[in-house]
Amino acid sequence: MNVSVVLFTSDLRVHDHPPLRAALGRGNQVVPLFVRDPAVDRAGCAAPNRLAFLADCLAALDAGLRERGGRLVTRSGDPVAEVCAVVRAVDADDVHMAAGCSGFAQRREDRLRRALEADGRRLYVHDGVVTAVPAGAVTPSGSDHYAVFTPYFRRWSHERLREPLPAPRHVRVPDRIRSEEPPAPSGVPAVSAGLATGGEQEGRKRLTAWLDRDADTYEEGHDDLAGDATSRLSPYLHFGAVSATEAVHRARSRGGPGAEAFVRQLCWRDFHHQVLAARPGVAVDDYRTRHDHWRRGKAAEADLRAWKEGRTGYPVVDAAMRQLAHEGWMHNRGRLLTASFLAKTLYVDWREGARHFMDLLVDGDVANNQLNWQWMAGTGTDSRPNRVLNPVIQGKRYDPDGAYVRRWVPELAGIEGPAIHEPWKLTGLERARYDYPDPVVDLAEGLARFRRARDQD
Template sequence: MTDLLWLRQDLRLHDQPALIAAAHAGAVIPVYVLDDEAPGAWKIGEAQRWWLHHSLTSLADALEKKGSRLILRHGKAEAILPALLEETGAERVHAIRHYEPWWRDAEAALGDRLCRYDGNHLARIEDVTTGAGAPYRIYSSFWKGLQPHLPSDKPLPAPRSIPAPETWPRSDRLADWHLLPTAPDWSGGFDWTPGETEALRKVKQLALDGYDERRNLPSEEGTSRLSPHLHFGEVSPRTVWHATEGADTIFRKELAWRDFTDGVVSALPDYADVNGRRRYDTLPWRSGTAAQADLRAWQRGRTGYPIVDAGMRQLWQSGWMHNRVRMITASFLVKHLLIDWREGERWFWDCLVDADYGNNSVNWQWVAGTGVDANMFGRIMAPIGQSEKFGAGDYIRRWVPELKHLDDSAIHDPDAAGCRPDSYPAMLIGHREARERALAAGKKVR
């Protein structure tokens, strides 16, 4: 008997229950479908495509060492997978559960030929519900509800070998997908090694002492940098969970946050496009030429606020941004510039190697105050105060070289220190003026 293994954001052999079940049943044809049609506006962004190319290369090498190979197809998964079943004579499709809304039609097209497994979450999303059986909308309640479902089983080892079919179907050439940038190649600053081997190495070398404090310090390497590996499923959350027994609870709560955000978008599939609190539909976001110029300045890291500009330049050059700075830059766009959170969400989607549909939309709505679990709109982060509080001086010097000669007394606010160089832009708007404008807009929400 031959079955298909449908790979999506689960590009690994270790702790891969769909692969293990398929290999136990008989011959396996691993297949990855690059579907740019079903997601519509949410097809994977440019930075993710760079990562995907290298992750698929790594996975293909790992499969070959197990006596298998990776089949690539480009098109709508809803049509390709049923056709591939007919072409190969395969009986079933084994796959790990995913909760992005664009997979639903493809899964429905497979009907009872689809066998789904848990593997990309700490617990099955459908099992973590309120007493009334509804999905949790508040993370603190979700965390409590998750406790009885936390993984007790150890991660599954990769199979020693993978049974191959007698004949292999045709495969696309990865190079023909043109996932890598060429004109120009903007990935020179991407200091990443995609793939399962690197993900497992990082898990093994996790150092979480003082994580709760160090994770907020942009100038230090206090975060795990596991987010892109988790997004592409190169390591399972269960593997990370068991590797961090006895570790800082804050780290484990952040790991569980991924489950929570997938629960939100499973219950509210259009959450990336629609305010979680619909009364914010009346909030008067800025638009027009001036707002577009401010948006462009934010994207380029030219706002005149050093911590904001450092974060936006780190994002553009490296495909990643420090977690604390993500909140600062997002708050600045929404509150200081009064620009719709969806503009920032889409920019992050295109620029982040770890852009995740659930995380990205829930995090932006949390900062904007529009989400089902969110800060109040009136909570406005002070970028200069945040920069000083979390010691971002060295971080700014790295990413904003125009300011590298300034000491800590001036680098967070060169204008106030009277030493802003001519090559660095003036502030787009003062903090007090921006705060008053945002609070006035918030009062107009019904």
């Protein structure tokens, strides 16, 4: 009897899952396997919000497999050792998994391939599972990746995507294979109070509801901070509970400017993954160095602390940082604003901000988080190195009546209209009513400091 192993990583679903369907096509039985790797903890990537969301995703994946007669096998330890142990226990012929983009994922694949081949087994790595278009599938002449988004988007848009695969009807798992108890969300400490529920069923429900309700207005409304019209699918895409390929197909089938704007955002996700796959070092190093002389010392540390706590004195920045702390998620416009404020107005190293985001974001993804931070810091791809977002102007533009600020900075709720974005301009007695800090820096002074520092090189 032929047996195959499917190693789940960032693809925690049964719908549109090429490795699972390929394994079922080759073997009479499969072992759906997830390995909890302690190296993730040691690397500092096991943030509580993602661990809780992961537990939801694993429970949903197990439920989806059980509906089809199977189950999820979970283990803890080095993934190569655990996969090889499972392979030997069931005498599997091969292992199937989705291709990864990070240096960590690439090294794991190489180690696993060598170990299996030494034992006479084979590893099949499937592209286009985590992203809609596989990393490296489209490249410009003379390079292994695109460094500018617009030409990448043109090529990406003309790629023929594979058709989404239906979930299998039956999954047969060998009886004799041992499994650990999967992690429980309730056992994870320090989780954000407003964290969303994870899992494939929840992700598919959200995708359908958003396409039906908000897709048509997405193009004009996706930057509206208070309107909150974004899909909020990023955590489900990060864990693979929703297929990026299926999301593109479903949006395109709906049509319209809003759906196309949504597809463009999915392309940004693929763009960053193809950069990371080609340049794994950008997870920590500048893609294009500007030889920044980042601020250090006690004053910079105090500014960083105020930024993290949502106490900078700039209401829209503080609102976004408090949303991050409460939900483990932040509106995309908020991410741009807070990143620009830290890296340029405060001139603190973008890596400090990226690390804080990775500590809290449920969708914390190395490719998208690090490269979006670099894009705003001016050290990344396709960036405008000297552009600085003014939080007052941005607040008035994207939160014109202050509803977003009032939601997350309740101590300013008594200020009506756009004046909420400049509380320091209130008269003395009125200003004294609000328990809210003065700005940590004058915007003009911060801009001048940034330009002087950039001009030193």
